[in-house]
C-alpha cells in the first residue's frame with residue numbers, strides 16, 4: 092500500500108481520498124479552507140447522467156455574440172480579465188468543431204456509463220447514508236427552434252446512453268410541475284437525471300468520514316517536488332512531507348501546481364451564481380432547466396436553489412451578484428410564486444476549453460496524478476473520477492486516455 096497525498100478536499104479530492112483510503116492506502120488530504128464553500132458546496136445537486144454535450148460546439152459561433160451583449164445573460168466575460176482568459180478562449184473556439192464535439196461526447200459518455208454505480212460504490216466505501224435520488228429533469232424551451240434543438244440533443248443522448256425522454260406541451264409540463272404558471276413553448280422531460288440531497292451536506296459527510304480514515308491537514312499545497320526517494324508536498328506554512336504518490340485535485344487552483352511542475356494546462360473558471368431559499372412553504376417536484384437562459388432551479392432536501400449561467404473571469408475578480416438577481420427575475424416569468432430573498436452564492440467551475448476533465452498521470456512521472464477540470468459536471472463525475480484515479484495509482488493506465496494532461500503539452 093502507498094502513502095498518498097491529495098491536494099484539495101472539494102468533491103473530487105474527497106472522492107479520490109475516500110476511494111484510496113478504502114483500498115487501504117495511507118492517505119493524507121490537504122485543504123487550506125476546510126470551512127469554505129467552493130463549487131463543490133453550492134452547486135445545483137444534479138447527477139446529470141445525460142449531459143455529454145461539450146460547451147464548445149459549432150452553435151456557439153451563432154449564440155455567443157448575442158449572449159455577450161447582455162452582461163447578465165447566460166454567458167458573459169468580465170472584459171478587464173480578457174487578456175488573462177485569451178489563451179483559454181482561443182482554445183475554446185478551436186474546440187467548437189463537429190469532430191471535437193463527437194470525440195468529447197464519446198469520452199464523456201464513457202464516464203457517464205459507470206458514474207451512478209461508482210457513486211453507489213463510493214457511498215458504500217465511506218459508509219454513508221444514501222444521498223442519491225432519481226429526480227428526472229424538465230428542460231423548458233421558449234421557442235419551437237429551441238425545443239427542436241433540445242429534442243435533437245435528447246435523441247443523440249438516447250442513442251449513445253439509452254436515456255429515454257419525452258416531448259411535452261406546456262399543459263403536459265404543468266401536469267409535472269404545477270408551479271409553471273408563466274408562458275413557454277414546450278418542454279423535454281428527461282427521467283435519467285438523479286440528484287443528491289444537498290451538495291454541501293454530501294461534501295461535509297465525506298470530509299467527516301475522511302477525518303476518521305485519513306490524515307486531514309489544514310494547509311495549502313504550494314509546491315510538489317519530484318525526488319528520487321518519493322514525491323514531496325510543500326505547504327504554505329513551509330512544511331514538507333514525503334509520499335509515494337500525489338493526487339492534484341485542487342479545482343481551478345490545480346493550475347498553479349501543474350505549472351509549478353513545468354507543465355502546461357488551460358484551466359479557467361466558469362463562474363456560476365445562485366440563490367438558495369430555505370424558508371419557502373413550497374418546492375418544485377423536480378429540477379427545472381431554463382434552456383434558453385442557461386440556468387436551473389433545483390429542489391434540495393432543505394430548500395430550493397436557483398442559478399447557474401457562466402461568467403468567464405479570473406478566480407479572484409469580485410463577484411457580481413446582479414447575475415443571481417437576474418436569474419431570479421427571469422425565473423418569475425415561468426414561476427411567478429418565486430419571492431425575493433434567499434441567500435446568494437458564487438462558485439468557480441474549474442473548466443478546460445474542451446469540456447473534458449483532466450484525469451491522468453504526469454506525462455513523465457506516474458507518481459503524480461491529476462484530477463481536476465470537471466467544469467459543469469464535477470459532482471456527477473466525482474465517483475467515477477475517484478475509481479479512475481485509483482486505477483492510475485495502481486498502475487492501470489488506459490491505453491488511450493482522452494482525459495490526459497498530455498493534450499495541453501506542445
Ligand SMILES: Cc1cc2nc3c(=O)[nH]c(=O)nc-3n(C[C@H](O)[C@H](O)[C@H](O)COP(=O)(O)OP(=O)(O)OC[C@H]3O[C@@H](n4cnc5c(N)ncnc54)[C@H](O)[C@@H]3O)c2cc1C
Nearest residue numbers: 099101103131134135137312342344363438468469470471
Ligand atoms: C452554479 C454551479 C452549479 C453547478 N451544478 C452542478 C451540478 O448540478 N452537477 C454537477 O455535477 N456539477 C455541478 N457544478 C460543477 C461542480 O460543482 C464542480 O465541477 C465541482 O464542484 C468541482 O470540484 P473540485 O473538487 O474539482 O473543485 P472545488 O470544489 O473548487 O474544490 C477544490 C478544493 O481545493 C482546495 N484548494 C485550492 N488550492 C489548494 C491548494 N493549493 N492545496 C490544497 N487544496 C487546495 C480548495 O480550497 C477547494 O476546497 C456546478 C457548479 C456551479 C458553480
